[in-house]
Amino acid sequence: xxxxxxxxxxxxxxxxxxxxxxxxxxxxxxxxxxxxxxxxxxxxxxxxxxxxxxxxxxxxxxxxxxxxxxxxxxxxxxxxxxxxxxxxxxxxxxxxxxxxxxxxxxxxxxxxxxxxxxx
Ligand code: 5GP
Numbered sequence: 001x002x003x004x005x006x007x008x009x010x011x012x013x014x015x016x017x018x019x020x021x022x023x024x025x026x027x028x029x030x031x032x033x034x035x036x037x038x039x040x041x042x043x044x045x046x047x048x049x050x051x052x053x054x055x056x057x058x059x060x061x062x063x064x065x066x067x068x069x070x071x072x073x074x075x076x077x078x079x080x081x082x083x084x085x086x087x088x089x090x091x092x093x094x095x096x097x098x099x100x101x102x103x104x105x106x107x108x109x110x111x112x113x114x115x116x117x118x119x
Pocket of ligand 1 (some may be wrong): 039099100
């Protein structure tokens with residue numbers, strides 16, 4: 001019997017590890033942000049922790065400062081992108097939340113008037 005294969009890296013981890021290209025707009029020691037490949041608004045950026053956290057379901061109080069950094073990064077990027085008229089942050093969690101990539105990420109959407117509620 002063959003050895004079990006190591007779990008395959010998800011696409012965001014491969015972007016973080018610079019194995020595949022992305023349009024990176026912001027980076028700190030613990031956070032990376034890049035443009036979504038299928039933008040749903042004129043500005044659509046994904047803000048991700050470099051640490052491999054699959055989703056909000058996994059986070060504990062120990063992640064509080066990192067989660068804060070994600071929001072601080074999103075606000076800085078929104079200023080950088082000139083979104084003075086406002087923007088929206090979205091975190092999809094799990095199947096019902098519509099999460100497709102199992103690596104925690106914050107969507108930053110802006111550049112148009114967004115409707116509410118989401119689908
Ligand atoms: P989720 O549904 O998990 O909240 O969002 C995943 C997002 O990742 C989607 O908006 C999708 O367009 C984006 N995405 C999927 N694959 C890639 C990729 O290879 N590169 C980039 N930049 N974005 C991706």
